[in-house]
Amino acid sequence: ACLLNAEETQGNLDMCSFQLKTLNDLSKELFGSVDTETIIRNFLLTTMGNFGVLKGFVLLLPLDSEKGDRFASVGFDETDVARLRHNCRQCAWYGKPHEKKDDQTPWACKHVISHGIELVFPFLVEKKFQGVLGLGPKLLGSSFAPHEKELLETLINNLVIAIKNAQSFERVLDLNQLLNKKNTDLEETLQTLSATIQKVELLENIKENLSKFVPMTVTNMIEASPEGSLPESKEQDLSVLFLDIEGYTKLCEKFDSTKVNNIVEKHFSVFMDAIHSNNGDVNETAGDGLMVLFLNKDKQQNALDAARSALSIQKETRRIGHERLSLYRPLDIHMGIHSGTALVGATKFSSLTGSRWTYTARGQIVNVASRIGSLATGSSILISKVTSDRVCRQNSVKPMGQFKLKNVSDEVEIFKLLPEFRTKSKRS
Structure with a gap:
């Protein structure tokens, strides 16, 4: 009994150590970048490495301000990627994990699983089901244990936080670019206005000083082209x-x-x-x-x-x-x-x-x-x-x-x- 307790304790310690290591590794990869594409790619590679799988993908459906989805995959042929991507979009809307052995798996998720995916895990961004994680079978052949699914949920929560940070940063960049453009437009407008004011002042000066001596026709010609011949x-x-x-x-x-x-x-x-x-x-x-x-x-x-x-x-x-x-x-x-x-x-x-x-x-x-x-x-x-x-x-x-x-x-x-x-x- 003591030996069994010791083995169980050691197993729990190993599991905690694995979870901490995975969280630590993932945090370094996720929060070291503010680019959404890089975050998704790093998340997928780190998760696959820590869980020991050879196939996987992450799909992030387009957000309100975006035109297209974000997709990263490892272990798939190019011919399979387009079909997988299409099926993933439909699977993301079912809103809960599905496994290969689950008889209740929706049709769309079955199509994703048919590509050699063991676990399909939809997730929320901004309170909407806008993402899905798919992982292939483990190298050791074992199924995903409940505590591993819980860990995956925690990892995905970190992914969502990183994505939100990236979105905020991208919005700041967009606003900064817009502000820079407006500043540039304003500067050009001010330069044009300044040049116009200078021209008006020049014309007024010319008209004031020459009107007594120059016929109206010449005054009008100078006014039309004060610097030209x-x-x-x-x-x-x-x-x-x-x-x-x-x-x-x-x-x-x-x-x-x-x-x-x-x-x-x-x-x-x-x-x-x-x-x-x-x-x-x-x-x-x-x-x-x-x-x-x-x-x-x-x-x-x-x-x-x-x-x-x-x-x-x-x-x-x-x-x-x-x-x-x-x-x-x-x-x-x-x-x-x-x-x-x-x-x-x-x-x-x-x-x-x-x-x-x-x-x-x-x-x-x-x-x-x-x-x-x-x-x-x-x-x-x-x-x-x-x-x-x-x-x-x-x-x-x-x-x-x-x-x-x-x-x-x-x-x-x-x-x-x-x-x-x-x-x-x-x-x-």
Whole structure:
């Protein structure tokens, strides 16, 4: 009896030693990694080694955030792995261990056992049956004892803890990657915003400093490309308006400079309103005159813009003259308009005092417009035949005859632009 008790005690000690060793070995393998694939693989190899089996597998069904399952196997041919994996997925849902000799083993688990598996052991992750362990027969040929099944359950609990830790770590990694991406996106957005702010500040600085000296067209071109070069001059259709104040010299002789400036500023304010409201661009100013470009790409429209601008100037100048009649004789504003093709573009003038950009037109059209304007008298608006043909459907014009202009070889037919607008005739 004493000998039997001693053998039983020794057996219990051996069993406890085996369990402690197995737990120790498994803990080292499981908690030394945070990669789920590595954890499953190490768990399978350690368990098989401690229980002395040559075949085994672990299946972990996909978790909520995963797309595919995790599977590790040892001792199977590649041709058997796919079929085994399929049957394991179904077996995992039965939720309790099954053995080869158990007559109540479900059909799916029987298919798993048919691959040479002795024990099928489903387990829970996050309170769901999402995993299954399968072990082949022992090398010694003995069945799995109850205490070994209990140990397996403990080992699987450790596996579940390790898997949860790995999942938490993976979630932290995902969140960290997401945070890094958002930080990168935010940094790029801030850089873009900073560059945009710098560009806006640059544009505002350019506009503030150049608007007094540069025509609006050049200002817009610089605004569109503050760091690039301005486009080269090119042939373009346009209408050119020349405007001249008659009697400017006499005005200067009659009044002091302050009053003359006030008179001129009053008139030029009217000029600028009319020009800008009709898409004109003041190209040159010279004391008592202006050169204005109308650059609409539509031929008829640029001529109409010039005509409307001139008529508006004529009307407003007469209004100012009536208001100031007691102070000085109303000024006569003479205007000439010609339309056609010219070389148009930005030009930079450099001198010892600095550089200045302007947007100008060069060609015979400019000379003709200037000469036509010099023929105007009594605040009239004279236009060329080209311009007349473009505006005569909307505006009234009066033929004035053929004129010889300075530096122009052929005579030029000239028309007077009248303030009356044409109306469409009614059909009877």
